Amino acid sequence: MAIAATLKDIAKSVGVSLATVSRVLNYDRTLSVSESTRKQIFEVAEELNYTKLKHRTATPSKQLKIAIVQWYSKTKELDDLYYMSIRLGLEKRCEERRILATRTFQNDLQAIDPDVDAIIAIGKFSDAQVEAMSQLTPNLVFVDQDQLCHGYDSVVTDFRFAVTQVLDFYAKHGHQEVGLLYGSEWTTDGQLEVVDPRYKAFRREMEARGTYNPKLVFGGDYTNHSGYQEMQTAIAQLGDDLPSAFFITNDPMAAGALKALHENNIDVPQRVSLFSFNDTTIAKYVFPELSSVHVNTELLGATAVDLVENRLQTGRTTPQLVTVGTELKLRESTKG
Known part of the structure; x- marks a missing residue:
């Protein structure tokens, strides 16, 4: 379309x-x-990004009840559409399977029906928060956080391979030095700092290639404003040494970085190429359109529901970790 x-x-x-x-x-x-x-x-x-459902499965004899626990607030969810996209995909699968899904934001566990069959938790959670959810139901599935070691089903994205793909693309097109804008944040109870897994993958891969330069790495908080501020800092600190390519770990930060480059009359992609991550709606609505790593958020959400159904229908107790792959979407913010 x-x-x-x-x-x-x-x-x-x-x-x-x-x-x-x-x-x-x-x-x-x-x-x-x-x-x-x-x-x-x-x-x-x-x-509008989702394909309309074509088939519906038979209604089970007992309607399942799933609580969706979103670690973001309603307002913050709009600042990073990644988590909203996962939630929408999850809710669509529940609608398809005739599952009753209720949502709560910022871990408001008091709002959860005590008779719920399972909880699907979207985002990042501390050990204390995981324990609190487990008191409501043993059937927990985590999306975007690996909780396999604690015995819970988890659905995650293959960050390491995706970052390697981006760096391979840049290397192929002559970008040896690549800057990074990444994010970090805390769980809502302030007990766990969540370091961006894309930062870890980027550093590991660049060190293996012998091209990691900490002066080209800037940390923010995933917001549009943070991307703008960090790129302004990079421009001011690096001057003519500003690298010809940046990898930015989510779309809102990339949109903010793009604005900073525009304000400083730095052409994208002729002078600086940008590659983003998640490929949410905004990647296609900025100018120039952002090249981005596409994460199938609909599949992430749907897979979480499938894991719940499988566990409840088969009595499975062995936890599963499902890793969903990614693909590069090349647009106008990169040359090549």
Whole structure:
């Protein structure tokens, strides 16, 4: 579907102008629009990325009840569409399977039905938070965090191979020095700092190639503003030594970095190429469009539901770790 047509579809569905949709998807904070409208625009945009369900399975004799625990707040979820996309994929699979799904944000476990059959937890959680959820049900599935060592089903992305693919692409096109903008954050109880696995993979791979340069690495917090600030810092500190390519570990940060480059009259991709990660909706709505590692968020969410069904239907107690692969989506922010 063409981007212009998609924008029109979003505008029509939400009941706002085409310009409003475009500005919201580009994180234009100067636009006066309500949070509810902003949320609706992002949700409709993500919905349009999913294939409509063609088949429905038979309704089970007992309707399963699943609680979705999202570690982000409703507002923060809009700042990083990755987790919202996973949730939407999960909810679609539940709808397909006639499973009753309820959601709670920021680990509000008090809101969970005590008779729930399983919990699917999206995001990052400390040991204490995992223990609290296990008191409600032994049937836990984690999406985007490997909890296999604690005995729980987990669905994760293959970060290491994806980062290697990006660096191989850059090397093939003559970019030997590559900068990195990455994020870090804490679980909502402040007990666990979550270091970006893409940073770990990037450093390991670049050190193996003998090209790792810590002066080209900048840490933020995954937000659009953080990407903008860190790129401004990189431009100021590195000057003419600014590398010809950057890998940025999520789309909001990449969009912010792109804005900083524009403001400093640094051409993308002629002077600096950008490669992002997650390939959420915003990657296609900035200019130039962002090359990004595509993560099949719909599949991540759907797989979590499948694991719940398998565990409940078969009585399986052995935990499973499912790793979902990625693919590179090349767009205008990179040369090649």
